Amino acid sequence: MSLKYRDSVVLVGGGPLEAATFALVRDRADIFVAADGGADALLAMGVIPDAVIGDMDSLSAAGRAAIPADRLFEVTEQDSTDFDKALRAVETPLIYAVGFTGARLDHGLAALHVLARYGDRPVLLVGEQDVTVHLPARLALELPPGMRVSLFPLDAVTVGMAGLRWSFEALALHPMRKIGTSNEASGGMVSLTSDAPGVVLIVPTEALDAVETGLQSADLHSPQR
Template identity: 50%
Template sequence: MAPFLIDSPDIITLLGGGEVNDACLKNALIRAPRLVAADGGADAALARGLIPEAVVGDFDSISPQARTSLPPESLHHVAEQESTDFEKVLQRVRAPLLLAVGFLGRRLDHQLAALTALTRHATQPCLLLGRDDIAFAAPPELALELPRGSRFSLYPLARVTGRSEGLEWPIEGLTFSPSGQIGTSNRVTGPVRLSFDAPGMVVITPPEALDALIEGFAARPSARAR
């Protein structure tokens, strides 16, 4: 694997070429002004008067106009076709957290691929921000302060077991799998504490949870030691 193209101590906003909710993008950039684009996300950035510091992808989606409008040194072409553009970014950008806009909504197959990428590259924390949801791969341990009654869904993409505090329906003793037990539409009853024995769990929350999620990821021991 090549060295990281970007190794940032700061949270980064990542813009994809899918459905871009402008409110989500604004919320991300307020918290993470540094902007990276995944392939066609460069066009979405330029259309909003934004200049990404880097564009990563196989460049089958970025327009010729966008390519000529951006500094050549900001364009990072990755020719291989075995991974999505989102994965190419996750493999080449390291930051405490990515706030990714333009990966939820519009096409279901693209959303499923993005969720798979989250769990496949879970060592790079990333929140997918959409109009109605935030989705992320659960780390081994996470503590969150969320309002009581908040929707808190768990959707496994692999066989996973874990433990929880602060959820109306505790998960200890359950074995989750895509074709078996899932954990959608749970609810927050107090401070949430989660731990999982293996990667593969996707957590889905309302968009109002953004700041609590950022704080929760920042408080993890691995984040403090970075």
């Protein structure tokens, strides 16, 4: 199954979704896709999903009744999350993913796993406080001084950081040995590099525009390792 869209997509999961978080992305896209129970969250915001993807174990009966049947795309396998299923199915220039963090730690970790697994996809994971993206081979961001910049590795990755309070030409990160959280932007251009897939960038939601611009300019298909 492949759903192709020319415009950006807001992808909504079944986790908690604050109105303020949805407001951050609502006007950035014309297409709204739900991952299973995320359809109920969209309906609560007054939006009928353009598509619902998942195993449909979380979608309420009322939600199913409110959505045209031809917009429901059931994926019955149980070996992946609904976030994973949705990313596999949707082709679009940019995805704003909301409702995938904040409820349970295991769900949040699963979402990070999906980001890293599909690092060649243009996905911004937007939460109440943070914007998280998989770090491509190169990423440039314009950030104000003092803004928090965190890099968290899910695998062994060597990163480069310029324009930060603590900058490194090459820093080896590893989830068990060395992480790169709570750094700060010096003010101006921040340049980040990665020699392999497997590290996520986490910044405040105030940096959403900068991250969006940087991700759209990045070559997500550059070879890493």
